Amino acid sequence: MTTFQALTILVVVALATASTRFLPFFLFSRKSEGPYISYLGKVLPYAAIGILVVYCLKEVNLNASPYGMPEGISILIIAALHLWKENTLLSIGAGTVVYMVLVQHIFI
């Protein structure tokens, strides 16, 4: 691939990415904010985080060893820790360390 071609790819990928970010603001900037958009603003964040959790776990295979065990155990620990202490950094840090130990030493 030539430098010009690579630069073209860079520009195309950048423009496509930026357009997905700015699109809703162009679509709805003119109109005064309607009740539907304000409703979506209230409920979508909850649904969107749900998608993200599933997105992160999309490659987990429940039908083959280790059957999603490292992810399942780590998430249970994160949930328990977070419900108990409600300390974001502690929950994330402990969950990540547990996961790393599990995938590096236990479910290899």
Add this chain to the structure above:
Amino acid sequence: MTEKKKALLEAFPHTIPIMTGYIFLGAAYGIIMNSKGYGVIWALLMSLIVYAGSAQYVAITFLTSVFNPIYALFLTLMVNARHIFYGLSLMNKIKDTGKLKPFIIYWMSDETFSVLCAAEPKEGVDKGYFMFFISLLNYCYWALGTAMGSLLGNMMTFNTKGLDFALTALFVVIFISQWKSQKKHIPAIIGVLSSIACLIIFGPNNFIIPSMIVILILLTIMKNKIEGDEAE
């Protein structure tokens, strides 16, 4: 203390989990780009101009196969379509941020979005600058990670396998916090169940857009029910 400095100090702790994840994933990106013959300048240009993890990873294949910008355009739009959701979700929250707004929009990532959803600054801290600095810091971590991976990739010796789970953990924590803060959980349940259903039907590479459509339809159909419950 100036207004901006106060907002920066308030924003920083919210970005620490992302710092870990981005420096690691950014470094992984720099290392892979390097291995494909694209050095630090190219990797950094991508991270600074595109700034979208999954799209950048996919773009490595565009850069290493036959030149096809149309394919690159459509695949990038599909990979990043979820940003539309983030914009819709945060439209209200960032509407009064004035000149900072284009930056907050440009720097919107999965992780920045999730933190902006959940984080509220202390009383007396400027909300606009608070959100601006969260976005800016995350942007810097990603660039820093990319540069480190590109330049020092060969020197990494400790076993980093599983470190990227920090980002999964971040989303799980935010999900739990949101769950606790809400009395009614219908939107969260719709989000999780629709994505799982679409993941099973469409597979791991194509489920995001169908999930978004299903979620929008369900939330629209159930608007009266959800809003009625909220008023109770």
